Amino acid sequence: MSWWHSEQEVAAPAVPAPRPGEEPELLVAAQQGDAQAAHRLGRLYAGRGDRSAARHWWERAAAAGNVDSAFNLGVWHEKHGTVDEAVTWYELAAGMGDGEAALNLATILLEQRGDLASARGWYERAAHGGCRPAMRRLALICEDAGEEPVAREWHRRAATAGDTDSAHDLGFLAYAAGEETETVTWWEHAARGGHAEAAYHLGLLLQANRDPEGAEAYHRLAAKSEHPGAASRLGALALSRRDLRTALAWFERAAAAGRLEDQRMAGFVCVELNDPAGASHWFGRAAAAGDAESAFNFGLLLIAENGDIAGGQHWFRQAALAGHHRAALELGGLLSATGQAGEAQRWLSDPPPPSWNRMVEPELTARAELAAAATGRRGDVPLRVGDLTEILGTWDLVTRPLRDHGDAVAWLAERSGLHATAIEHLASVRSTLLRPGSAPWPGHGEVERVLATVRMLRLVLLA
Numbered sequence: 001m002s003w004w005h006s007e008q009e010v011a012a013p014a015v016p017a018p019r020p021g022e023e024p025e026l027l028v029a030a031q032q033g034d035a036q037a038a039h040r041l042g043r044l045y046a047g048r049g050d051r052s053a054a055r056h057w058w059e060r061a062a063a064a065g066n067v068d069s070a071f072n073l074g075v076w077h078e079k080h081g082t083v084d085e086a087v088t089w090y091e092l093a094a095g096m097g098d099g100e101a102a103l104n105l106a107t108i109l110l111e112q113r114g115d116l117a118s119a120r121g122w123y124e125r126a127a128h129g130g131c132r133p134a135m136r137r138l139a140l141i142c143e144d145a146g147e148e149p150v151a152r153e154w155h156r157r158a159a160t161a162g163d164t165d166s167a168h169d170l171g172f173l174a175y176a177a178g179e180e181t182e183t184v185t186w187w188e189h190a191a192r193g194g195h196a197e198a199a200y201h202l203g204l205l206l207q208a209n210r211d212p213e214g215a216e217a218y219h220r221l222a223a224k225s226e227h228p229g230a231a232s233r234l235g236a237l238a239l240s241r242r243d244l245r246t247a248l249a250w251f252e253r254a255a256a257a258g259r260l261e262d263q264r265m266a267g268f269v270c271v272e273l274n275d276p277a278g279a280s281h282w283f284g285r286a287a288a289a290g291d292a293e294s295a296f297n298f299g300l301l302l303i304a305e306n307g308d309i310a311g312g313q314h315w316f317r318q319a320a321l322a323g324h325h326r327a328a329l330e331l332g333g334l335l336s337a338t339g340q341a342g343e344a345q346r347w348l349s350d351p352p353p354p355s356w357n358r359m360v361e362p363e364l365t366a367r368a369e370l371a372a373a374a375t376g377r378r379g380d381v382p383l384r385v386g387d388l389t390e391i392l393g394t395w396d397l398v399t400r401p402l403r404d405h406g407d408a409v410a411w412l413a414e415r416s417g418l419h420a421t422a423i424e425h426l427a428s429v430r431s432t433l434l435r436p437g438s439a440p441w442p443g444h445g446e447v448e449r450v451l452a453t454v455r456m457l458r459l460v461l462l463a
Contacts, residue, residue, distance in 0.1 A: 007120040023107035030068045035064035042069060053077075062089065067096040074101060074356075083112055094122060102126035114142070125266045127154065132161040139166060143378065148173065159186065164195040171198060172374050178437020180205065191218065196225035201373060203233065212237075217367075223250075228257035229369075236362070237267065244273055255282060260291040267297060276305045287315055291359070292322035299327070309334070323352040356386075360393035368392060371433050376443050387447050390432055395430050398461050416460045 003364050007267070013186045019424035029037035038061035045053035054243035055076060061069035077086035087108060093101035120141055126134035131206035137152035139337035152173055159167035167190035174182035183205060190198030203218035216237060223228035235250030254262035263286035270278035280301055299315035302308040302354060313334050319327030328351035368388035376382025396435040399408050411421040429450045432439045 008349070018388075029237040035061045035069075038064065039066045042072070045232060065096070067093050067098050067101075070096070071101045074104060078104065078108065083108060094125065095403065097129070099126045099129040099131035099134065103131050106134065106137070110137075127157070129163075130373045132163055134159050135161065135164050136163050139169070143169075143173075162193070164190040164193040164198065167193070167223060168195055168198040168201075169377070171201065172377050175205070175370065175379075176374055176436055176441070178435065180209075191221060195226070196222045196227045196230070199225075199231045200227050200233075201370065203230065204366040204370050207233075208363050209368065210363060212362075215243060215286070223253075226253075226257075228259055228262070231257075232259065232262050232265075235262065239265075239269065244269055248273065248278075252282075255285075258289075260286045260289055260294070261288075264291055264294045264297070267294060269438040271301075276301060280305070289319075290322065291328065292319045292324040294309065295319035295322070296324050296327040296330070299330070308337070313338075318349060320352065323355065325352050325354040328352055356390040356393070358393060359429075360389050361396065363413050364392040364396065365389050367433050371436070371441065374436070383442070383447055385443065387451055391426070391447070391450055391454055392430060394458055395426065398457050412457065416457050418453065418456060418460075426450050426453045 003027040019061045023041070026041040026044065029244045038057045042054045042057035042061060045051075055073065058066075058069035058073050058076075062073055070089050074086045074090035074093060075089075077083070077089060086237065087105060090101045090105035090108070094105050095130035101207045102122045103126045106119040106126065107178065109122065110119035120138070123138040123141065127138045135154050135158035139158060140153035141152045142148075144152060152170060153196065155166040155170045155173070159170055171183045171186040171190065174180070174186065179250045184202065187198045187202035187205070191202055199218045199222035203215040203222065206212075206218065207215035216234070219230040219233045219237075223234055231250045231254040235247045235254060238244075238247035238250060248266060251262050251269060253267040255266045263282045267279045267282035267286065270282060271275070280298070283294045283298035283301060294321040295315045302315065303312035313331065316331035320331050328347045332344045332346075334353070335341070335347070342456045365385075368385050370386045371388055372382045398412065399405060400406055402411060409420060409423045412418070412423045416423075425446075428439065429442045429446065432442060
């Protein structure tokens with residue numbers, strides 16, 4: 001393909017560029033019907049910036065069967081908004097075997113006309129001709145159509161040709177099917193190609209399978225590409241080793257990307273380091289963005305370090321309004337001490353229920369993150385990592401007294417008084433999160449029902 005200077009980067013054309021002083025010779029040949037001369041003449045005028053003349057000679061060349069001129073005209077019309085003409089020229093070039101023209105034509109048909117059937121046909125034609133972007137687009141179309149085996153084959157072809165996004169997608173398709181060896185293969189392939197998300201997700205999978213050294217290696221690889229999730233994981237690892245300075249540096253890298261949980265963690269580490277100014281900065285930033293736990297801790301900090309009762313009261317109220325149990329109790333006590341008994345009683349008599357805030361094994365949080373990423377991979381609303389972590393963590397917590405987990409459902413039902421079907425549903429969702437492929441991913445409504453079960457279990461069994 002060829003195009004005028006700087007507008008589209010393409011492969012080197014098969015037709016040689018015009019030489020200086022060659023214009024008269026090309027003009028004579030083009031006027032006599034030489035399609036290649038007309039195409040080269042168009043390139044010469046395009047290089048001078050005379051697009052009207054370039055278009056004229058490319059139209060003559062394309063009409064005489066020059067595929068590069070037909071492609072260039074398709075690009076010209078697409079750029080200038082004359083889509084019908086672009087389609088005409090792309091169809092001509094694609095019909096002569098130009099894979100890039102077929103790709104561009106398919107994209108116009110899909111994205112501007114909504115003609116999926118025709119677009120798919122042209123993507124298939126381009127993909128069979130070796131066009132890697134067409135292979136990927138075709139794979140995604142097949143995914144959306146529920147044709148997973150075909151989708152996986154086109155992703156495989158694209159990935160083998162160097163498309164790291166398709167390699168990453170193949171890893172997730174394998175993960176959802178319970179094929180973890182295949183998942184590792186494709187995420188390794190993508191990570192070697194510089195795909196930070198693949199490196200991060202491979203680190204999570206290794207963490208889930210109790211390989212912390214391997215997980216750390218891939219998270220460090222992802223962090224080199226400024227992946228905030230990898231920085232967060234490395235911060236947690238450093239914190240577990242009590243390397244507070246290193247932990248703070250990683251959490252701050254993740255926090256700079258706007259991650260509220262890491263802004264909060266940076267605040268906690270600053271408290272450990274006896275750095276109230278740093279803690280105030282990070283708690284305040286996360287609190288202002290709506291993080292209830294940070295708002296509560298910011299209120300505590302303002303009172304303890306600055307004696308700022310009004311500021312503490314403000315942030316306790318913000319946290320309590322967002323459903324923070326301890327903030328409501330602290331606010332009630334503060335209001336009572338300052339003579340505001342009416343509002344104090346309202347908070348103290350009916351505080352929000354306690355939320356889940358326990359530490360969970362890193363293997364479980366890794367499975368929760370992978371499930372959330374898998375469910376949101378194609379633009380759907382992902383399951384919330386915090387919800388999935390609460391489900392997995394609660395089961396782990398309430399079943400610790402059991403020696404034989406084979407009868408966990410009956411044991412929990414008997415101990416809690418909850419209906420056995422609710423516990424069975426919880427066990428089923430937990431199994432899917434820990435062993436993907438055993439059942440489809442749970443939906444949002446299903447997760448909400450299971451959350452109600454685990455919260456009742458905690459209320460009854462841990463009171």
